[in-house]
Amino acid sequence: MGDKVFILSLGCAKNQVDSEKLAGMMTSQGFEIVDSLDAADIVLVNTCAFIEPAVKESIDALLGLEELKASGKAKKIGVLGCLLNRYGDDLKKEFPTVDIWAKAEEWDKVLAYLGKDKPNTSCVRGFIPETVKWSRYIKIAEGCNNRCSYCTIPEIRGPLRSRPIKEIVEEAQFLASQGAKELCLVGQDLAAYGMEIDGQSHLTELLDILDKDLPSDLWIRLLYLHPAHIDGKMLDFISSCRKVLRYLNIPIQHVDDEILSSMNRKVTEKDLRKIFSYARSIDPDFTLRTTIIIGFPGEDEGKFEKVLRFLEDMEIDRVGAFLYSPEDGTEAATLGRQVPERIKQERYDTLMELQAFLSLRRQERFLNRTLKVLVEENHNYDGYALGRSYREAPEVDGVIVIKNANNLVPGSFVNAKVVSVSEHDMEAEVIFDEG
Template sequence: MSASASTDTYRVAVVTLGCGRNEVDSEQLAGLFHREGNAVVDDPLDADVVLVNTCTFIAPAKQESIDTVLEACQLKDEGSARAVLVVGCMAQRYPHELAEAIPEADAIVGFDGYATLPSVVGDVLAGRQIDRVVGVGDSHPGARPVRRDLPLMVAPVGASPTAHPPSAPVTAPVTTPERARSEPSVPSTAADLDELALGLRALELPPEAPRTALAPGTAQDLLDRVPDSGPRFPVRLPQTGGVPRPWAYLKIASGCDRICTFCAIPSFRGRFRSRPLDEVLAEAAWLVEGGARELVLVSENTTSWGKDLPGGRRLQATLLRELSAIDDLERLRLMYLQPAELTLPLLETMAELPKVASYFDLSLQHVSGPVVQAMARSGDPERFGALIERIRGLDPQAVFRSNFILGFPGETEADVAALETFLAEHVLDWVGLFPFSVEDGTPSADFDAQVPAEVAEHRLARVGELQERLADEASRRFVGRELDVIVQERPEDGDEEIAATLARSYREAPDTDGEIEVVDDQGRAADLAVGARARVQVIDTVGVDLVARLVEARA
């Protein structure tokens, strides 16, 4: 037993808000406490210690995080909780503000404090005096504030920044939407198009200093990896009770080098850092051995993986081939794909490998050229549309997900109309719509021509109505088709919450998209175990969800 553990064990619950990257962080934290001999429970009502893993991406996420922390603190009076700790992005970004605003929380722990959490909890439970703000520092080498006029570079494709540093950064004119509306055409060459999917350009911070791996024994290293004597992948507890779920998130990188003017994530997540190939493969094999049949690859920018490793982004094809070779793995899914970073070798490999889902989660954010440029991104309806059609040419079964921001500063009715036309022409399967949220310290917070909140909400509702019709159209295209599915849930005796056998195909990502209800020839819930594979035929739709008849159960 380590020095941080006490002879008394306790029950820990981790409440997770936000994205799949946070889910992985929570499983790592659960793994730390499990390794110390403590029980990890699902229900905070049953816990002695509650950790709230917060999100701070947009204003509603911040409010949800605050509300959840306050609810957890109430459990100290109404439940069995003896300690509540705040972790995650909000703890890293606003540690002192949280400590002052929510005195009921016992500690606010930033990323650098994660590895010491069992020790911190032990001190809290023993009544020892501690600093309420712990481990708030640079989460990765190069963490920096988000500000205006950051130096930018055109991201090199397939090359290591360490080996091929840019001769000089380019300063991007992103201080106002008005300046952005005079965007020059993006140059491209035939050689570029052999590598890049469509000649889009990713603007990033230049590598001011050589990138090096974190030294063994640092706080982040202790969290990310088990000791050198064993496989190097995170200490992680993906299953905390009940029937194991048949999928798992696999985080392949951390941080972000992009300078999107609406996003504060790089200010607290730090510079982009790829996990080495051997570590990713070791963790993937371990997850599959534990019952995962689908691995969902996540990071802030999945298409950046490899750029800071020897071999560069060309390693992405190798990563997918090596993962596909793992026995008992049925499906790989890539999330958070940046259009400006997509390369033809990656797209061709995704289309070629049967285990890689024909699922393209494109981070578009908007399609109108002036708005996209004001976001310090690259693209317009024509180039984004050509990219989608190019992917469909490589993979006719492709489905698409994307997110869009309505009400970005300077957005006009013409910009919204361009988005509506784009959606109608290309019919994406899954679309998330969000109103613009002013984020502290980001360039867009100071842009002129801020769109009134009520106008943004009206535009969001208008586009939402259109997209709802288009999503129904997209789902109806699957009627009559046969799909391979993995069962996610099944009815259990006495469980009224689960009345159907639910599965997912390549079309549906976990946590974000719809589901498939699988029935037998009599229309009853198909008798299939969680994790089972099956062939089904789609017979109906319910909104974006599918109803399918069991054709064949597979071992």
């Protein structure tokens, strides 16, 4: 075996996919991917630079790398991904002891720095410490054409570039052969898949093939769909699929028309209500998750109240909320009528208090009902296991605590009856087949 490599993957699931692909390339070239910093000869950090807190986390990680190298615990250190995409040569000047530099998707440069050639064949996905073999992410596209006024992604990752359907299907089949029971499709905007080709979304075409070609006992979960590219036909198709879960993560960011226009979101409150209401009409148990930006320039109390009313009227299951931060190079950073931090925080607290109430109300729908649960952890000594149903996406949502664990195997499905709920989590008991 060659040098031992530790890969720290920061930021979103899309970065994790990149890190796993790099791990696969490095393994094919004789490197050993390890789970511990202490065991590594080479330490790489795949950075995030989407918003200010992510930049800070990445910079802190870089400072940690320099300390590792100075102490002799690491022979070489490398900085990869979005932070370099965003700050380029300025970043290199600040960190002169870094040995390896590579922008997002320039993974062959990592190998070149280490004296290796790029593999001749397409490498399979590897494993990093964050990898869970039964729940994997597949990135179906890179970049974005939406140009939201607050977002740095087009600058960092470039325009929309959709992967070929055949390539995605082959990767999905490979991950299933490795033991994946849940495949989470990710991209900046899944609903825009293929639109750079002919202006039409090809998401349903992709889903149709995945739904037919993948093993029967497998979940497909959709994450990050821009509402401007969702219509009734797409929702109808999703609901008709056997493997695609009735769970949608549709980041609306706001509800007020003036704010939405300023954000360049290309939708109105009426559009948003139509989408969410239609999903609810298809199936009242459809799990709907969204994201809200709080304190965008120009947001006053009246505009904020519209967001609260929308969440309540549409019975949103899950919400991720973020305080607006002006990002260098974005149009929104130049806008007037900035909202004070104190007001942002107060509004955040108000929204999350309401959402806790709404989430609990949605959770209560499932009391005494049976859900199919993907087991993820077994705590036999304490007599319980942890898992998720179709209602909980990995990492961002709650969990289901299974009280009568009985040696349940992580990565397996069980049917469990919900016996109690809280705002985010549930307790359930496995229903064992008689005899």
